[in-house]
Amino acid sequence: MTDLDVAVGLHDPAGKLLVDRIGADATVVAIGSAEADALGVVPASVVGAGAGRLYDAASLRRLHDMLAHDRHEPPARAFPVTMLRGDGSRIELMAIAVRGGTPDRPVLDVFKAPGPDGGEFLDLAESNEIMRAIIQKAREAIWCIRYDRPVDVTVSTDEIVDQIFEHPSVWCMCNTAMARAYDLDDETDLNGRNVRFHWPRNAVNEAFIREVIANGFQVEGAISEDYRRDGTPVLMENDVRAHIADGRLHRLWGTLREVKPGGFEVRRERSDYAALAFELLP
Structure with a gap:
């Protein structure tokens, strides 16, 4: 279990949330166990690598934009995201990204609901306090x-x-x-x-x-x-x-x-x- 799993697990005891943390240089700082399993990747193989290992080009551009975003803007943003599985296939999800860190070294915690179509997103948002709060605060x-x-x-x-x-x-x-x-x-x-x-x-x-x-x-x-x-x-x-x-x-x-x-x-x-x-x- 990673430190990210522990932090998310305080609000998600069932372990359903898919989550990763992206650093200021758009590298993968951490990846949750549930997300690694869903994508079929070994956490150690992606931590430290570019976020392009996990996200397609359009999603990556959105993450870059958020990392460069003015810190005075609302910190939580929602957007459709396309993730890349280890076998090269794709998975479409709704993501909620929350900006943290410092103004000079921001990080993004990117939360996704499981399911190949994001179909569990609403149910999870309604039953999970962190997702419910984030989705309602999303701009x-x-x-x-x-x-x-x-x-x-x-x-x-x-x-x-x-x-x-x-x-x-x-x-x-x-x-x-x-x-x-x-x-x-x-x-x-x-x-x-x-x-x-x-x-x-x-x-x-x-x-x-x-x-x-x-x-x-x-x-x-x-x-x-x-x-x-x-x-x-x-x-x-x-x-x-x-x-x-x-x-x-x-x-x-x-x-x-x-x-x-x-x-x-x-x-x-x-x-x-x-x-x-x-x-x-x-």
């Missing part, structure tokens, strides 16, 4: 759309788009920040409710879903058009992941943030979709 708006009738992703793109908007779906795993993005009081006004009022089918959102599909259901900064409680449309930038099993989409999930006027920079790899989103606005 990022966390969302998940659960499909009561899974979407067949083996068919054509047009058919996938139709199913995504036509199959019954509800919000789940939304936090308070997500509710506030829609001018709602708290997450109870979203979780368990139909997604269509706040995220309807329209030209912008069809373009958003096509971008998600084109990128293998793993995309950063995809633009959607959401609606606040009073019906006001607002553009949101989303980092998206998905739970797909046996050719069926069960959940779309991720984080979002509002696109502020004049504050959006089109990244080259998604310029066509982002430009289309703005052109399709009424």
Whole structure:
């Protein structure tokens, strides 16, 4: 058992949390036993190595950004993360990263829930005091759309788009920040409710879903058009992941943030979709 296991175990006696600590130079300072087992790696083989041994390039960029982040900003951040198993396969999870250490030598404790799709994240967050506190304090708006009738992703793109908007779906795993993005009081006004009022089918959102599909259901900064409680449309930038099993989409999930006027920079790899989103606005 590592020192990190001992610290986390005070709040997680069942040992379900996956956790690692990343140092200021983006090296792995420590890794919990549960995470090492889930990834199929030996702790001694990754401690001291670059965090790229555990995270894909997009996730690594996010960790670098957090390590360089202004210490006066909220210390806890949530984001979808892709981790790398020892055999080269990937695992999609929701992560909560908490910045600590000193201003000159920051560290990140990165918590993840187990399960190949992050499906246990909500249950764990509700039953575990450290995860519950962190997710509610997270600045990022966390969302998940659960499909009561899974979407067949083996068919054509047009058919996938139709199913995504036509199959019954509800919000789940939304936090308070997500509710506030829609001018709602708290997450109870979203979780368990139909997604269509706040995220309807329209030209912008069809373009958003096509971008998600084109990128293998793993995309950063995809633009959607959401609606606040009073019906006001607002553009949101989303980092998206998905739970797909046996050719069926069960959940779309991720984080979002509002696109502020004049504050959006089109990244080259998604310029066509982002430009289309703005052109399709009424």
